[in-house]
Amino acid sequence: MTTVQTPRAYATVTGPTATYIAPDGHTEPVTANGAEDIRHAVVRRASADARTAGIALELVTSGDRGTHRLLIDTTGTITAVPALPTPRPSNGGPPTTAAVTDGARNDASATPTALRLEPIAERRIGEEVEDGSPPSGETAPIPDAEPTHVGRPSFITPAAETPEAIPGWRGVLVQLGIAVPPSARQQRHAGLVRTVSRQWAGCRSIAVANGKGGVGKTMTTAMLAAAYARWGGGNVLAWDNNDTRGTLGWRTETGLYDTTVRDLLPTAEELLTQGAGVSDISRFVHHQGVDRYDVLRSNPELLATDQRIVADQFDLLMQVAARYYRLVVFDSGNDESADRWLRMIDSSHQLVIPTLAALESAESAALLLDALRHRDDHSAALAENAVVIVTQAEPGGRDVARIADGFVGHVRAVHTIPYDRALKSGPLRFDTLHPRTQNAWLSTAASVAKGL
Numbered sequence: 001m002t003t004v005q006t007p008r009a010y011a012t013v014t015g016p017t018a019t020y021i022a023p024d025g026h027t028e029p030v031t032a033n034g035a036e037d038i039r040h041a042v043v044r045r046a047s048a049d050a051r052t053a054g055i056a057l058e059l060v061t062s063g064d065r066g067t068h069r070l071l072i073d074t075t076g077t078i079t080a081v082p083a084l085p086t087p088r089p090s091n092g093g094p095p096t097t098a099a100v101t102d103g104a105r106n107d108a109s110a111t112p113t114a115l116r117l118e119p120i121a122e123r124r125i126g127e128e129v130e131d132g133s134p135p136s137g138e139t140a141p142i143p144d145a146e147p148t149h150v151g152r153p154s155f156i157t158p159a160a161e162t163p164e165a166i167p168g169w170r171g172v173l174v175q176l177g178i179a180v181p182p183s184a185r186q187q188r189h190a191g192l193v194r195t196v197s198r199q200w201a202g203c204r205s206i207a208v209a210n211g212k213g214g215v216g217k218t219m220t221t222a223m224l225a226a227a228y229a230r231w232g233g234g235n236v237l238a239w240d241n242n243d244t245r246g247t248l249g250w251r252t253e254t255g256l257y258d259t260t261v262r263d264l265l266p267t268a269e270e271l272l273t274q275g276a277g278v279s280d281i282s283r284f285v286h287h288q289g290v291d292r293y294d295v296l297r298s299n300p301e302l303l304a305t306d307q308r309i310v311a312d313q314f315d316l317l318m319q320v321a322a323r324y325y326r327l328v329v330f331d332s333g334n335d336e337s338a339d340r341w342l343r344m345i346d347s348s349h350q351l352v353i354p355t356l357a358a359l360e361s362a363e364s365a366a367l368l369l370d371a372l373r374h375r376d377d378h379s380a381a382l383a384e385n386a387v388v389i390v391t392q393a394e395p396g397g398r399d400v401a402r403i404a405d406g407f408v409g410h411v412r413a414v415h416t417i418p419y420d421r422a423l424k425s426g427p428l429r430f431d432t433l434h435p436r437t438q439n440a441w442l443s444t445a446a447s448v449a450k451g452l
Contacts, residue, residue: 006056006057006058006071007023007053007055007057007058008023008057008058008059008060009021009022009023009046009049009057009058009059009060010059010060010061010062011030011042011045011046011059011060011061011062012061012062012063013038013039013042013061013062013063013065014063015038015323016031016032016038016202016319016322017029017030017031017032017038018030018031018038018039018041018042018061018063020042020045020046022049023049023053023057030042030045037201037202038202039061039201042059042061043059043070043072043078046059046070046072047072047076050072050073050074050076051074051076054074055074056071056072056073056074057071057072058070058071058072058081059071059072065201068080069081189439189442191446192442192443192445192446193231193442195446195449195450196227196228196231196232196442196445196446196449197231197232197233198232198449198452199232199233199326200326200327200452202322203321203322203325203326203327203328204326204327204328204349204350204452205318205321205327205328205329205330205344205347205348205349205350206224206327206328206329206330206348206349206350206351206352206448206452207330207332207344207345207348207350207351207352207382208220208221208224208329208330208331208332208352208353208354209330209332209336209341209344209345209351209352209353209368210353210354210355210361210364210365210368211334211336211364211367211368212334212360212361212364212365213334214356215354215355215356215361215364215365216354216355216356216389216391216393217331217332217354218240218246218247218248218251218331218428219251219354219391219423219428220331220352220354220389220391221238221240221248221329221330221331222238222248222251222252222291222331222428223428223430223441223444223445224329224352224441224444224445224448225237225238225288225291225293225327225329226288226291226292226293226428226429226430226441227430227441227442227445228293228327228329228445228449229288229291229292229293230291230292230430232326232327233292234292234293235324235325235326235327236292236293236294236325236326236327236328236329237285237293237294237295237296237321237324237325237327237328237329238252238293238294238295238296238329238331239261239296239321239328239329239330239331240261240295240296240297240298240331241298241314241330241331241332241333241340241341241344242298242331242332242333243298243308243309243333243335243338243340244333244334244335246297246298246299246331246333248295248297248298248331249286249295249297249298249299251426251427251428252286252288252295252427252428253286253287253288253289253295253427254286255282255285255286255287256283257283257284259283259284259285259286259297260296260297260298260299261284261296261297261298261309261317262299263284264284264296264317264320265309265313265316265317267284268316268317268319268320269316271320271323271324272319272320272323278324281294281320281324284296290429290430290431291429291430291431294325296321308338308339308340309339309340310339310340311339311340311342311343313340314339314340314343314344314347315343315347318343318347330344330348332344336368336371345372345375345378345379345382346378348382349451349452350382350385350386350387350448350451350452351372351382351383351385351386351387352386352387352388352389352448353365353368353369353386353387353388353389353411354388354389354391355388355389355390355391355403356390356391356393357390357391357392357393357397357398357399357400357403358393358399358403359399359403362390362403362406362407365388365407366406366407366410369383369386369410369411383411384411384412385411385412385451386411386412387411387412387413387414387415387444387447387448387451388404388407388411388413388414388415389414389415389416389417389444390403390404390407390414390415390416390417391416391417391423392416392417392418392419393419393424394419395419396419397419400416401416404416412447412451413447415440415443415444415447416440417437417440417441417444418434418436418437418440420433420434420437422434422437423437
């Protein structure tokens with residue numbers, strides 16, 4: 001049996017940074033570009049070494065997501081390495097060379113699907129691909145364990161998914177011990193919940209934008225945040241990223257402090273220090289007790305000139321948000337030239353464009369898509385992957401289907417929200433909505449999540 005000597009590199013991921021040890025023992029820090037996932041940056045660094053050396057190398061990563069072993073060839077193609085002992089270099093010396101047998105490399109049962117490393121504008125880290133394979137640059141975690149004999153059965157059975165409570169007469173029969181298969185509607189609902197409750201490695205952000213006021217941006221922000229927090233387990237921030245008259249604070253619960261983003265900004269550096277605790281953010285955000293997300297408010301009583309946030313300040317606030325939350329939903333203002341609006345677009349993974357079932361609102365949404373497609377590659381990708389939400393603002397509206405059909409084929413998905421009096425004014429609470437409206441928002445949130 002032939003032994004193949006493969007150079008090996010190591011990377012230790014700690015939050016948004018990583019330490020990379022090249023095959024020759026050279027150590028250097030790795031940082032991500034903008035909103036790029038740090039693991040993508042590590043893979044890109046290893047790919048450069050493989051191209052320079054003209055030979056594939058093995059990359060061993062460790063961090064908050066466990067240990068991974070990847071084989072990266074000179075073209076940037078990534079495959080997972082079957083689980084074998086991976087000795088670390090001792091005394092800080094250079095990594096040793098891995099000895100991998102041809103038999104292990106050619107074992108059909110252990111050979112994964114090859115993935116292609118693509119630019120972030122084409123496919124972001126964490127996004128699904130059509131064939132169901134893992135995202136680019138990521139593989140299934142390999143547990144730290146002593147080597148075992150091939151073929152040994154596992155004594156641990158993977159935990160089954162926790163089924164949802166079954167309502168109505170079906171639920172009664174199930175409680176009596178009578179097996180009743182879920183209906184098609186229940187199966188679809190369970191699928192939507194699974195999608196909405198997904199967790200991602202690193203913070204994800206959603207921009208809710210439309211240059212026209214009064215089209216449902218605040219409502220959309222609150223409903224999406226509620227859906228992700230209710231089914232995904234909290235750690236969701238709704239950020240009122242608005243220079244002028246942001247009303248997210250008016251339509252959500254107020255916490256113990258009457259604080260806004262202007263109060264958070266002077267303390268941002270302190271919140272990023274090593275000694276800061278997870279609860280330190282609480283005095284600057286307003287927790288929604290039932291819907292389980294937090295709100296970072298703007299001050300609708302101040303003029304825009306009194307609460308401008310420039311690009312560097314936004315980036316600092318985004319670092320704080322990424323440290324304390326897994327998901328950020330931006331409620332944007334109407335000034336598409338403002339620094340904070342443009343940096344929101346640059347920092348977002350998914351674009352959501354709400355519009356009322358009115359021609360002026362729909363035209364504003366379409367113009368925004370046109371502008372983003374010509375701005376830069378990232379903005380164009382957001383527009384191509386956007387989700388449009390058409391809300392019926394009044395009972396008996398006739399233009400909902402017409403407007404929704406007008407966006408089909410121009411964005412990734414279009415959803416409609418039926419008229420619901422609970423959305424018109426007053427506090428925004430998910431449980432005050434009619435069941436059909438709740439289902440519409442759940443379906444919309446699942447569609448948006450697929451773009452993350």
